[in-house]
Amino acid sequence: MMRRIGIEYPQRGQMRLSDIGEPPPLLPTQILIRTCYTGVTNGTERHALLGEHGFTVYPSRHGYQHVGQVEAVGTSVREFQPGDWVFYGQYVGHRGWNVVDVCCTDVQSYSSHLCLRLPEGIDYRLCALFGVAGVAMRAVRRFRVQPAQRAWVAGVGVIGQFAAQAARALGAHVTVTDLQPRRLEVAEACGAHRVINVHEQGMEPLREGAPYDCIIDCSGVPSLLQQIHEMQLLAYKGVIGLVAVRSQTEFPWAMLHGTEASIEVSCHFSLDDLRVLLYFVQQGIIRIEPVVSHVVPIEQAAAVYETLRDHPAELLGVIFDWTQS
Template sequence: MNQTVIEFIEKGRAALVHDGAPPELQEGQALVETLYSGVTNGTERHALLTEHGFGGGFPGRHGYQHIGRVIDVRGEVLGLQAGDLVFCGDYIGHRGWQIVSDGSLVLPLKGDWPLPASALLGVAGVAIRAVRRMRVGIGANVWVVGQGPIGHFLGQCSRAAGAEVTVSDLLSNRLDAARRAGIETVLDASDPGVDETLAQLGPFDFIFDACSAPNLLDTVFARRLLAHGGCIGMMAVRREVTYPWGMLHAAEARIETSCHYDRGDLRALASLVRRGIVDMKPIISDILPISEAPGLYERLGAGDPNLIGIVFDWT
């Protein structure tokens, strides 16, 4: 069993650190050996570079996406048995093993699952929680601004809810991933005609900010892109949010945010993945052995535009 963990040891630098062997299990605990872990690009980059108030406590461990195999169980723990495949979504960083209990954020993975892509069920879980709690529904007109991991799955989950979905980004590889996932209206934000196209497609019932573009809310107001009674979902991390009062007042609109996910969100997501409605694979850009993690974080910290869906292989 791998006994290492990824630690952010100083600003901009990650290392593999020995984590020791698992302790003896207590009643009501299960030991899970990590097979794959997924990088949460935005959260981990912010923590690595101490952006937007994140991180700063070095060494630190960040991340919340593991696929693992149950090795041992003591008593009754979420119905788990040795040999079960599980997704673990607690915020513990990337590590070779973890001990889970009834209070852990665990989803048993029954049947066939796309591996290792399912290591990104966490970022997809963040997306489906936002879509559910902001009440995206059939016939809604949705614009997702930014196609990083969470933005990508906001598009897929909004479509699964019955919405008409438009996504945009500056990077061609992210736009290609959206097309592979079946999103029909995919816009290059660098296109000189994109503002006119958005005006024709809008107004939008839901606008998801998945990119932290500085002038996004001013643009939404100036171009009247938000529908009456609409919602702006602030998903990307910002230190603060300011907006033109008239953007919400005249439209009787709202701003909402959403954080993480729970077991109910994971179960809803699992149903969509099993039926092929949400596809975990199109976003995958890098599958790396865990030994290459320090170099990956150098690339992430430098803003490598080729990185989208990143999975570490611990096997």
């Protein structure tokens, strides 16, 4: 059944299900996708819900993780056909249907249509987290993680979980840190080589594994860059990858000068990142199911957003099921 609803933030701290109407007639290069599952982008959606980091316009819609079936295709479309299962990754918010122009097929650009056909035999529901996993995959590839490197992922929320898995998939020795025991348990179950609860163990175990060739910040802790410098955690010509959303960033210049290192950022994901992600998922190297904490009908979304607003640490991977009536 095609749902005519979408998730909207009418004002700061609130969400509602709104009517999005019927799909328009398709242009020749467009396809119509009926949504079956969507995934919550915890960090981005919480920032938007609370009006943080420049998210100040309401009403607004946020999110970029849809899984569904192609219902119809335009007259010029050859790549997709009705009945195909697809992941769709553009930033359009949670919606019961999507009309997508599939003429832009640049596999390296996040400006492409970002529709990935999903093979038979895969758990389509779990693919609703391909967006956050795709963000992590693009970041790890952009930060040039390589075999035998030492990688440290700071903060293993949803994107941090997949950044750790992606770094391990590319051959790195992976250390993860967090304050939440449950998140660390999930990261360890998914293959992280070292897990450190900095609340209980402090920073010394982290120093013992240094220097790190790649430090991937998925926490957004303002003091992190200063700590990296003071503890000399960054390797010569290493990379600090800033993944967590932030407004401004300050860093000690000497941290990069002596090491000839770099600070880099990454944005969204491409079709090629999704292709690589799908390969690792099919091989069982990247695992999604352990990262999922909640699967709920879309009608219960309000309770999820209350938790996201007030108790975000209780959520990890969240999937909305649109197939239940």
